[in-house]
Amino acid sequence: MAATATGPFGFAPAIAVLPLVAFAVTLLFGKHLPKKGALPGIIATAGSLLISLVMFAAVGGGNAYHTTLYEWTAGAAASETGAEGIAFTFGVLIDPLSALMLVIVSLVALLVHVFSLGYMNAEGETGLPRYYAELGLFTFSMLAFVFADNLLMAFMFFELVGLCSYLLIGFWFRTESAPSAAKKAFLVTRFGDYFFLIGVVAIAATFGTVGFAGEASFVTAAETAIDDGATLFGFDAQTWVTITGLLVLGGVLGKSAQFPFHTWLPDAMEGPTTVSALIHAATMVAAGVYLVARMFGYYALSPTALSIIAFVGGFTALFAATMGVVKDDVKQVLAYSTISQYGYMMLGLGVGGYVAGVFHLLNHAFFKALLFLGAGAVIVLMHHEQNMWKMGGLKDKAPVTYYTFLAGALALAGIVPFSGFWSKDEVLFDALIIGLEQPIILAAYAMGLVAVFFTGFYTFRMVFLTFHGEPRSETAEDPHPVGWPIKVPLIVLGILATVTGLVNMAPVAKLLDVEITFLEFWLDGEYGSVEGLTYHAYHETVAFEEGVIGGSETTTMLLSAGLSLGLALAGAFTAHTLYNVPEPTRHMQKLGGAYSLLRRNYYQDEYQVWLAEGLTLPVARAADRFDQTVIDGLVNGTSTVSLFSSSWVKRIQTGIVTNYAALLVGGFIALLLVLGYLGGWFA
């Protein structure tokens, strides 16, 4: 019915529902299905991908879709801006951003499902129905999060995403480390989500709406409030927007593993590598950045919030990249690279570079999925050995893995013409032109730029240690073969990692003066769009001034691009000299004291553990003691006193009727005295 009324968009909910059905089917019948439940997941995600592509094409055809599916409650509520009522709904919003993200998520999810056939089934893992069911639920949550049309619905699925990653990270729950890592991921992200929840409530209470798009969205309401110079909860409207925006940002920092909430992510490597690929490329971690992009119009209203996003992003990019330099475990290197790359996205969004941020999100999804799946292939090759110092020389023995991994590495390092170069360059360019006018952004830019060098270095250190040189262990000499379920996803992603950058070659467009920045047109609503959710609308809202070097935008752009490419190559070259030798050594002494600082991750875990054990635990103990002694004492004391006084009161009833008569008259006289005194009867 809905389909006929609204064209292909009527099928939109099915994108999320299909994986949910797969979840239910796998959970109930997984044990009896061939491949232990992989097939329902593959079929469902393929279906989701298909419908997502249809949506993508429909948006490309100039349409967009925004509808409410279900209203679970509505009521009158006086909000700060004077909106009369508030409704909480489930709805679908298909605009260029969500259509693009739906394709990314469903594609990566499909490839992960296929890859799992080789990674999980072929390796004889137990508990596979549980694994596939959780993957299905994970995909469902993320897809529903992506097309959510309001903040509350987004929050709910955001939480579901968190729950699913908890389940999947702790998939091998019989080991000691996996459950602990799962708990850490859950608790750290939950800590951020508390702020998010408060933010949701604050926004709902302020504007009386939680919608993302349209006239009745909180973005529009906030804009009106700022224009009217309204005072919200005792704050200037813009200050209040900043406060609420930062509260929501708490959830984003947790999910996207930004400083200081990044500590859960490296531990999350305890989950199966396929799960890591899904978490890092398209779901959990992407959810944070996607949320910023989704409500970008809101952040655009507050330069303060944007600056904080940019600075945290730039800092995290550098901070995580330096830690990635000293890791021995291939998945650890990738974990820190993820943190670092999401830092770039935050930097891009924070400087108002909506297209740049989303572009990097798109590219990163592909090359990071590729690298993780490649690492998964390496782990299969190496019989579940993850230490790079025990690898080496895999280049010739596993060419498909090597070349696809290399493509991902080039994209990650940002070497032209691989995808990462184009988006990272655009992020840095956007940061530079704003930074020329804003010192704090310049600092963020500088950190992002330095991080490019480290990125090049750790990426190629990883490539050289893993694939080049002589084999450094017996398994490396005789690797386990990998099958097609592993190779096909690698090839698909390898191609995507190489070419997706071409959709938005801004420098080339500038130089040759041709219109090939397709992603920018896409996000700018050249095709289909929802009013107000376009790059142009955002760009007008953002209050940053832009500057140029040498009086020309082209010069600035070339300078920026050259600088970042040069640094990336320098990093790669350094890695080449140090590690691309037959017998590489660790080179620890060169770093001196910094080595142990980096190995211990800047003592971030230590201080957070201290916060938990040194601060929270004593406070909790004190609270417990208070509860046990004072509260329980009061409660127990009350009952003791009550029962004691009860046995005393009981004794008044002596059974002798003359006593009763005396007490009765005595009581009456007492009452008479009180009232008589009050009424002045004895005067």
Place this chain on the structure above:
Amino acid sequence: MAVFQLPEWAALAPALILAGTALVLFLFDSINPRSTNRPLLAGTAVAGSLASLAVAVWFTAAGVGATGIENYGVVDVMNGQFIVDRLALYFMIIISIVTALVAVASYDYLRDHTYQAEYYSLVVLAATGMSMIAASNSLVTIFIALELTSLPSYALVAILKDNRGSVEAGLKYFLIGALSSAIFVYGISLVYGATGSLQLEAIAANLGAAGEMGGLLGLGILMLVGGVAFKTASVPFHFWAPEAYEGAPAPISAFLSSASKAAGFVLAFRVFTTAFPLEATTAVIGVDWTVAFVILAIVTMTLGNFAAATQENVKRMLAYSSIGHAGYVLIGLAALSTEAGDLVMGAAMMHLLVYGFMNTGAFLFVALAEYWGVGPTFADYNGLSKQAPFASAAMAVFMFSLAGVPPFGGFWSKYLLYTETVNAAADNTVLLVLAAALVVNSALSLYYYSRLVKALWIEEPILDRDRLTQPTGLYAAIIAAAVMTVVILPAFDPIATAALEAAAAVVG
């Protein structure tokens, strides 16, 4: 208007039907004092009280006491000596329901007793007095109706003539009752002395004439409060209650603690709202008489609940709990000093109705236990649920409802009483103390009520029991009371309306 017009005295029909029933039963008794034709005797009593109930409900539905063109308006009988309004009908309904339940239950309880006709005749006679109290509008008629209630009650408590406890309790009840009546009638004489009237509206009109005799009038009012406190078993006139309830046959305990208490409250509601309007009275006696009720309410609910907490005897526990509930209802009078006083009073009346079901039911369960020969203490009740699951379930409903646990009727009425009191406290902060006392005491009451539920359902029996019989009448009465305690929840709206109308009928 109706097609035919009944004479004015017909408005008293609910009470007159009871009186007629009592006389019929008395006639049986005169002809054959030793008759054990239980179905006939109990049946007559039940039929009489149900007829009274039906007429009262019919009057309410037909609009007697309600104002407006379609309705009959308040009916004055004998030049305002009696009055039939919403308040009177509401309490006549409560009283006839309790009487019917008690009569049904007595059918089995009195299985082997002699003087059956006498028993039923006294019960219905007492009920007649209570109904009359509800409609009385003059201190004279009130006093006569009060004595009509009290005298049969003394005899009923002592009706187990071979049982020492019963006889002793009857005597104690009589002595305390005589003392209280003396105080009450002295109060009447003082009020008459100060105002020169006995009819309630006339008293209100003549308050100004009291002038110099303010103190005298105050003392008279306070003595009237004493009479009310005796009838409602409020501190310090409560001493008879634990003894009388424990010694009396359990159905009579139910009757006294539910119907008689309700009669005491309707008396208080009418006298204090009609005869002593607050402002005018305060101007004369110099003190707000609700202060007396504030004190009585707090002391009564606290003493009742605290004393109940450690009782070992189930009937005594229920007796003290009944004192505690009198304290809750007294809030309705204590709150009259505020704007929203009528709402609080309405809530208190609602609580009385619900209480009529749950408290009667609880005492009837005790009657059932006595019928089975189960001992009087908590420990004797251990494990009864194994032999009598239905009755025990009903008892659990009564206990939780008395404690005010959702979703039972007792919760709703207590909750309403609480919220209305808190709302009314906007005018008089003393009410906050009352609301707090209500909450604290309810919490405490949960302790001893759940002790009994625990004994019934969780504890193992101390000694083996034989299979227990299932007396139809007692079971029917208990189950009916339990069902009403539960279904009163969906029916709450009309009851609330009725109670609020009743309260509005007397409050300004």
